[in-house]
Amino acid sequence: MVIGLTGGIASGKSTVSNMLRDLGGFIVDADLIARKVVEPDQLAWREIVEHFGEQILLEDRSINRTLLGSIVFQNAREREVLNRIVHPRVREEMIRQTEEIRERKPxxxxxxxVPLLIExxxxxxxxxxxxxxxxxxxQLRRLMKRDSLSETEAKRRIAAQMPLAEKVKFADFLIHxxxxxxDTRKQVNRIWNEIKASLD
Structure with missing residues (x-):
């Protein structure tokens, strides 16, 4: 069975992901994969540098994620370009990892x-x-604290994603x-037990 886990920026999705891993879930992490597919000299890295220019690179030739983030969070068109480059590669790798897990643990x-599971x-x-x-x-308070952002910058990043209230409409399970x-752990345990029971 494949379960999608999502939420908004600074909603605590990573905390929930770790709890599900502790319960025995096999985590396929889109953010980790997204970092790998844009490592220096990967195809996605080349396309990003070609479009955004070498000024987005750090000294070690890796992408300056903070700088790139500030560009794409201010410009919806540039964000679409980045997503078009990165998303297909992330999806391919997620499917590959999932098939590998299924072979080992049917x-x-x-x-x-996946932060952008719905989008x-x-x-x-x-x-x-x-x-x-x-x-x-x-969400706003946590994001400002976590990433040391101004209120304006934090609001811009939140606005770049689908509102959490909209994502809730897609939920089979909701964690407050x-x-x-x-409190979070109790909700995660209840959902995990429900999912496991549905497999029996």
Whole structure:
């Protein structure tokens, strides 16, 4: 079974992902894969440098993610260009990793940890969707603190994603993540047990 896990920026999705891993879920992490496919001299890296220019590179020739982020979060067209380059490669690698897990563990529960699961259309590839939700004020506060951003910059990054309230409409399971870690863990355990029971 393949479960999609998503949420908004700074909603606590990574915390939930780690809890699911501890319970025995096989995590396929889109962010990790996205970092790999843009390593120096990879095809996606070449296309990004070709489009955005060498000024987005650090001394070691890796992409300056902060600089590239500031460009694409201010310009929807540039964000689309970046997504067109990166998303297909990420999807291919996610499918490859999933098939590899299925060969080893046919009854394993695979978790696709994808920030843009809905926006990128990947939700159509999964059987159930878990959305990690926080209220807008909590999301803004956490993002400003986590990434040391101004309120304006944090709001711009949040606005670049589908609103969490919209993502909730796609959820088979919803995790409210404004409370304590223990509150979150209880919700994750309940959902995990429900998913496992559906396989028996």
């Amino acid at each position: 009854r394993g529960i695979v978790i696709w940890d 990128g259309g990947l939700y159509q590839w999964v059987e159930k969707i878990i959305v990690v939700y926080v209220d807008p004020a909590t 993540n404004e409370g304590t870690l223990e």
